[in-house]
Amino acid sequence: MSNDIAITSQPGATVGTAAAIFSPEGMDRLVRFATLMADSKATVPQHLAGKPADCLAVTMQAAQWGMNPFAVAQKTHVVNGTLGYEAQLVNAVVSSSNLLSTRLNYRWDGDWSRVNGKSDKSPSLTVTVSAVLKGEAEPRELTISMAQAGVRNSPLWEQDPRQQLAYLCVKRWARLHAPDVLLGVYTPDELQETTPRVERDITPAAATAQGMNSLINSKTDQKEQARNEGRGPDEILKSFTDAASNAESVEKLDLIFNGGTWPDSKKRPGAKDALSGKWLEMATDVYNLRRDELNEVPM
Incomplete structure (x- = not known):
């Protein structure tokens, strides 16, 4: 049962949520896996323990992304009743997307030696994220500065502001240049697309x-x-x-x-x-x- 989910981490083996829902056998496997996952003690966070329905939602999202459901579960939090995914996980999802033909590239500008990540609003401290989409030749770029960083609740903003700003930039890059990446659902013809996109x-x-x-x-x-x-x-x-x-x-x-x-x-x-x-x-x-x-x- 667990092997059926584990193979989704291999390239090209991502499980489609729609296919699982409309396939009685596929949905049954996901439900049974989620039930087993909810019974876990040390391998799932407290907000998912004993909650098979929530575990099913995480399992289906992990299947769409082609990731280990237990690894995805460890990167979730509940805030104001809403399940949220950590920046590190979102960064991994975008970086490993089959929609990209290259890895994400980062460039930091400005003097980061004395930055206070919790309060710094300097427009000169920037990070630029770029990547090439499949079927294209030129990279798409997005640059943001510390002045554009809003909520900074994570202690990592103080410990590693460069990393946190990069995570934020990746999220905004994906929303702007490839909003479907975070949906995690692709058709075979989209993944195999080789002709350049004409804008x-x-x-x-x-x-x-x-x-x-x-x-x-x-x-x-x-x-x-x-x-x-x-x-x-x-x-x-x-x-x-x-x-x-x-x-x-x-x-x-x-x-x-x-x-x-x-x-x-x-x-x-x-x-x-x-x-x-x-x-x-x-x-x-x-x-x-x-x-x-x-x-x-x-x-």
């Missing part, structure tokens, strides 16, 4: 909540005109991702995603009103990740 030459995406709303709150004829000029769900998704990353509160994030009445008393739709299908799924994942981050759920 349209479009105008710069809106990086603020105001810019996001100007896109999704346009008149019907304006939407059609924008679409004809190259604006479509890809641009709206990127605009939402940028706006969500810049949201400073859960309330603002909710307005950007769900829509509602803004501080200027105007009612505007959200990103979920402008997107559908796979774009809405990816936007929802970005929303949930950013909401967890703002709620201080450890990632």
